[in-house]
Amino acid sequence: MSADLETIVAEIAAEMAAVPVARRGVPASYIPELAKVDPGRFGLAVVLADGQVHVAGDADEAFSIQSISKVFMLTLALGKIGDGLWARVGREPSGNAFNSIVQLEAEKGIPRNPFINAGALVVADVLLAGHAPREAIGEILQFVRYLADDDSIVVDRAVARSETETGFRNAALANYMRAFGTITHAPELTLGVYFHVCALAMSCRQLALAGRFLALDGRHPGGRGRVVSAERARRIAALMLTCGHYDGSGDFAFRVGIPGKSGVGGGILAVVPGVASVAVWSPGLNAVGNSTLGAAALEQLARRTGWSVF
Numbered sequence: 079m080s081a082d083l084e085t086i087v088a089e090i091a092a093e094m095a096a097v098p099v100a101r102r103g104v105p106a107s108y109i110p111e112l113a114k115v116d117p118g119r120f121g122l123a124v125v126l127a128d129g130q131v132h133v134a135g136d137a138d139e140a141f142s143i144q145s146i147s148k149v150f151m152l153t154l155a156l157g158k159i160g161d162g163l164w165a166r167v168g169r170e171p172s173g174n175a176f177n178s179i180v181q182l183e184a185e186k187g188i189p190r191n192p193f194i195n196a197g198a199l200v201v202a203d204v205l206l207a208g209h210a211p212r213e214a215i216g217e218i219l220q221f222v223r224y225l226a227d228d229d230s231i232v233v234d235r236a237v238a239r240s241e242t243e244t245g246f247r248n249a250a251l252a253n254y255m256r257a258f259g260t261i262t263h264a265p266e267l268t269l270g271v272y273f274h275v276c277a278l279a280m281s282c283r284q285l286a287l288a289g290r291f292l293a294l295d296g297r298h299p300g301g302r303g304r305v306v307s308a309e310r311a312r313r314i315a316a317l318m319l320t321c322g323h324y325d326g327s328g329d330f331a332f333r334v335g336i337p338g339k340s341g342v343g344g345g346i347l348a349v350v351p352g353v354a355s356v357a358v359w360s361p362g363l364n365a366v367g368n369s370t371l372g373a374a375a376l377e378q379l380a381r382r383t384g385w386s387v388f
């Protein structure tokens with residue numbers, strides 16, 4: 079099986095490399111620093127439940143994980159306040175853009191789910207409680223390093239600065255939710271945590287390793303006990319499937335059939351429960367802000383391995 083998987087991963091990377099850059103979608107430019115990334119990059123990393131790793135392409139090049147960080151922030155926030163989190167953020171797909179504000183007014187400032195920007199701002203606000211922003215950012219960074227078992231993971235300060243200077247929509251969301259009381263800190267403090275965590279720079283290999291606990295029923299990959307309970311791991315994966323690709327979540331579930339979380343840096347983390355954690359990266363995005371080739375590569379991987387939650 080693993081020799082086959084090595085071949086499958088290499089074949090998919092070769093097929094993706096053959097796709098002209100013009101057909102890969104457009105890298106995000108609303109965060110100016112992200113527009114500087116080479117749109118020709120492609121990386122793929124598959125980490126099996128037993129620890130075997132298969133990589134291809136630019137799998138060891140760090141990129142901005144952006145909204146994929148929302149999975150790690152949610153995990154940490156649930157560890158802190160448990161299911162009380164669900165009083166402040168919902169669990170339904172939004173059917174709207176990742177940075178949309180429209181539902182907040184009618185829904186009393188409670189975002190639809192923790193994976194849209196509004197929801198992740200609430201999660202960041204939870205993680206900020208009792209801390210200075212720098213401490214909260216440090217705690218999240220340590221958590222991701224612990225998950226990936228890799229202390230070299232850092233926050234890309236240029237990306238964090240770029241988003242701080244241009245994140246007017248996020249500032250609007252945070253201020254609006256502050257008025258409802260779903261955000262409890264000064265909005266600029268909550269935004270500071272959120273922007274820096276979105277700016278985590280990780281390679282496909284690091285990301286797949288960090289996501290492995292979700293494929294292992296919540297256990298730490300290094301045999302170091304549990305990150306979360308098996309039930310919580312299942313629930314986080316369920317949210318990834320229903321909400322992880324914003325208004326493209328239905329299409330991703332239809333085509334790939336595996337829980338996944340995308341980021342506007344062009345990365346996707348996908349988790350096959352009990353089997354594997356997969357990370358893919360290609361900066362060109364489709365109309366709803368998800369990696370075009372990333373989804374295509376995962377669709378091929380699911381088809382050729384038979385991996386699916388259905």
Ligand code: DON
Binds near residue numbers: 366
């Ligand atoms: O807040 C933002 O707009 C970005 N830091 C993250 C958005 C994102 O990654 C959406 N994903 N596809």
